[in-house]
Amino acid sequence: MNRLTLWATKYKVVSGFISWYRCEYFSWYWQRSFYFVEYFSGVKMVRNVASCLAKQLQLNADEEFALNLAVDEAVTNAWEAQAYLGQKEETSHEEYTYSKSKNWDNPQKINKPIWVKFMLGSDMLRIIVIDGGKGFKVGAHCSIDIMGDHGRGCFLLETYMDKVTWFPRQGGGTKCVMDKKLPRTSHVLLTRKINKLPSVNN
Amino acid sequence: MEESHMMKWAKELMPQHQAIIMEIQGELDTEGVKILEPTFLKLCKEDEFHLILNCAQLTYINSQGLGLLISGKKSVGERGHKLVVTNLQEPIRRLFEVIRFDKIFPICESVDLALQTLNER
Numbered sequence: 485m486n487r488l489t490l491w492a493t494k495y496k497v498v499s500g501f502i503s504w505y506r507c508e509y510f511s512w513y514w515q516r517s518f519y520f521v522e523y524f525s526g527v528k529m530v531r532n533v534a535s536c537l538a539k540q541l542q543l544n545a546d547e548e549f550a551l552n553l554a555v556d557e558a559v560t561n562a563w564e565a566q567a568y569l570g571q572k573e574e575t576s577h578e579e580y581t582y583s584k585s586k587n588w589d590n591p592q593k594i595n596k597p598i599w600v601k602f603m604l605g606s607d608m609l610r611i612i613v614i615d616g617g618k619g620f621k622v623g624a625h626c627s628i629d630i631m632g633d634h635g636r637g638c639f640l641l642e643t644y645m646d647k648v649t650w651f652p653r654q655g656g657g658t659k660c661v662m663d664k665k666l667p668r669t670s671h672v673l674l675t676r677k678i679n680k681l682p683s684v685n686n
Numbered sequence: 687m688e689e690s691h692m693m694k695w696a697k698e699l700m701p702q703h704q705a706i707i708m709e710i711q712g713e714l715d716t717e718g719v720k721i722l723e724p725t726f727l728k729l730c731k732e733d734e735f736h737l738i739l740n741c742a743q744l745t746y747i748n749s750q751g752l753g754l755l756i757s758g759k760k761s762v763g764e765r766g767h768k769l770v771v772t773n774l775q776e777p778i779r780r781l782f783e784v785i786r787f788d789k790i791f792p793i794c795e796s797v798d799l800a801l802q803t804l805n806e807r
Contacts, residue, residue, distance in 0.1 A: 523716075524716070524717050527715070527716070545776065545777055546776070546777050546780060549746070549777035549778075549781075552746065553746075553748060553781075556715060556748045557748060557749055560716060560748070560749075560750070636749040636752055636753065636785065637748070637749035637750075639785070640748075640749055640781075640784075640785065643784055644784075
């Protein structure tokens with residue numbers, strides 16, 4: 485490889501890294517992460533945070549409801565992945581449905597925390613939910629069969645949020661990234677200041 | 687009025703209309719569903735009565751709560767009776783439209799209208 489090619493390659497790598505770093509850390513001017521193992525208190529906590537953010541972002545009642553619901557469904561999916569599938573390998577939809585119906589009254593206590601991260605950008609709110617289980621093909625479980633046993637949660641998530649992406653994580657678990665576009669006239673967006681959130685215990 | 691978590695409910699028997707009115711207050715999330723489910727499904731299995739859900743004070747419902755309503759509807763339908771939903775708050779009404787529950791459940795503006803609807807059938 486001659487010097488010019490080598491220089492060009494190094495430049496590409498460095499500029500790519502700088503773009504990624506800027507995108508990751510400077511596009512989002514406010515971030516807050518939570519993790520929890522206990523489901524009921526955890527989902528209440530993140531819903532409180534979502535409601536608090538929605539009020540500060542001056543979202544209307546429908547949008548606040550949508551945020552609450554999206555966070556609730558994503559966290560419930562993450563919890564169910566561990567509680568009903570435990571440490572099993574990636575499963576099919578049929579295996580997941582069977583396991584959930586069989587163990588509905590006896591979910592396993594999860595031992596890997598669920599992570600929830602709220603990120604605020606110039607015109608977008610991003611919520612990331614990560615479960616530490618073995619993961620499953622969540623996208624495959626979304627259903628518009630409203631009379632069915634499962635699939636409504638995913639369907640609601642994808643309906644209420646502007647963009648939802650599922651990523652299987654190396655080493656286990658699923659990462660759910662949800663984006664919601666925000667009105668540009670929000671006071672917070674103009675001043676870029678988030679008031680204190682409700683105190684939370686992780 | 688029974689109370690637990692953020693979920694409260696009360697029931698009222700209307701024998702002249704062959705209906706039971708169940709008023710739900712609070713949030714029908716996963717925890718609320720686990721608490722409400724036994725009572726709700728028991729009422730849905732009543733042989734002689736329709737079920738009217740008064741949701742005036744229902745502030746939140748998630749997919750688990752929607753699933754409970756579906757189970758109730760199936761149970762009530764098996765007996766040839768109706769499950770009518772009334773007094774939905776705006777965000778929940780819109781949720782019902784999004785998920786097309788407005789095509790499955792009769793939705794009325796008030797309990798009186800629901801009773802009238804049941805009498806007319």
